[in-house]
Amino acid sequence: MLSVKHLIDTYSLTADDITQILDTAASFESVNNRAIKKVPALRGRTIVNLFLEPSTRTKSSFELAEKRLSADSLSMGGSTSSVVKGESLADTIQTIDAMNVDMFICRAKLAGTPQKITENTDAVVINAGDGKHQHPTQAMLDLYTIRKNFGHLDGLKVAIVGDLAHSRVCGSLAPALKTMGADVTLVGPPTFQVDDPDWFGCPQTASLDEVIEDMDVVYMLRVQLERMEGAAIPSRREYNRLYGLDMKRVSRMKDDAIICHPGPMNRGMEINADVADCARSRILDQVNAGVLTRMAEMYLLLGGENNAVSA
Numbered sequence: 001m002l003s004v005k006h007l008i009d010t011y012s013l014t015a016d017d018i019t020q021i022l023d024t025a026a027s028f029e030s031v032n033n034r035a036i037k038k039v040p041a042l043r044g045r046t047i048v049n050l051f052l053e054p055s056t057r058t059k060s061s062f063e064l065a066e067k068r069l070s071a072d073s074l075s076m077g078g079s080t081s082s083v084v085k086g087e088s089l090a091d092t093i094q095t096i097d098a099m100n101v102d103m104f105i106c107r108a109k110l111a112g113t114p115q116k117i118t119e120n121t122d123a124v125v126i127n128a129g130d131g132k133h134q135h136p137t138q139a140m141l142d143l144y145t146i147r148k149n150f151g152h153l154d155g156l157k158v159a160i161v162g163d164l165a166h167s168r169v170c171g172s173l174a175p176a177l178k179t180m181g182a183d184v185t186l187v188g189p190p191t192f193q194v195d196d197p198d199w200f201g202c203p204q205t206a207s208l209d210e211v212i213e214d215m216d217v218v219y220m221l222r223v224q225l226e227r228m229e230g231a232a233i234p235s236r237r238e239y240n241r242l243y244g245l246d247m248k249r250v251s252r253m254k255d256d257a258i259i260c261h262p263g264p265m266n267r268g269m270e271i272n273a274d275v276a277d278c279a280r281s282r283i284l285d286q287v288n289a290g291v292l293t294r295m296a297e298m299y300l301l302l303g304g305e306n307n308a309v310s311a
């Protein structure tokens with residue numbers, strides 16, 4: 001069992017919680033690799049996918065994870081629900097809750113929306129990304145990918161690079177990595193840096209070139225062009241010159257160092273196309289881990305413990 005009822009953020013998770021999620025996800029590898037990709041672990045449980053902001057990876061991997069665990073699920077979007085008629089979030093949640101559902105998965109533009117849902121239902125809530133706040137299920141798939149590559153997380157040196165201030169991915173990944181004993185360095189232009197100089201004990205620098213040779217993982221963040229709110233941003237070309245991951249920078253990385261990116265990518269801005277597709281890139285491994293870790297999170301939060309594969 002996890003120590004939390006809901007998965008809203010990563011800083012509430014203990015190392016034991018994270019290890020349980022990663023180990024359970026690993027146990028689901030065999031399910032995902034067989035011809036019949038289904039176990040009855042969540043048979044009879046009802047899960048609502050409430051995606052109020054666009055998503056490709058998170059939404060599709062939750063939906064696949066639900067099918068692979070035999071849960072009953074329904075997917076709602078902002079534009080296809082009575083939200084467009086002005087129904088409040090609280091009324092929407094209470095309405096769906098009255099149908100006796102077990103879990104809400106929520107993606108929202110407004111930070112705090114998943115927390116607000118917990119106040120209007122007894123069902124379990126998973127945050128699938130809320131504004132600039134948190135994206136905890138992204139962090140779990142990132143940790144899974146990194147742990148699978150190196151066999152461990154403790155002691156690894158990870159640079160999270162780019163648009164730190166607007167990134168819910170950074171806000172989730174950095175504390176989760178720290179909890180698991182990794183060293184995290186934040187790299188970004190001064191206007192994209194986080195305000196707190198001791199944010200989760202992560203040093204910050206404006207120079208990727210000064211740190212890249214020491215890193216085991218170079219995690220490139222998407223520039224959140226939709227969340228700038230008037231912040232000064234360099235041109236695409238200037239950003240790419242100073243902070244973009246190109247083959248020249250990749251050639252200075254340690255021999256076994258890897259590259260991650262949460263997607264969707266701005267190819268040619270934070271990451272060059274040949275880098276995204278190179279042998280060090282783990283970007284599609286991250287996508288694959290998204291199904292496994294989301295299966296694990298839903299399974300553990302709905303009361304599963306061991307024997308998930310044969311349940």
Ligand code: CP
Binds near residue numbers: 057059138264
């Ligand atoms: N990484 C991520 O959350 O991607 P989507 O917005 O496509 O879900």
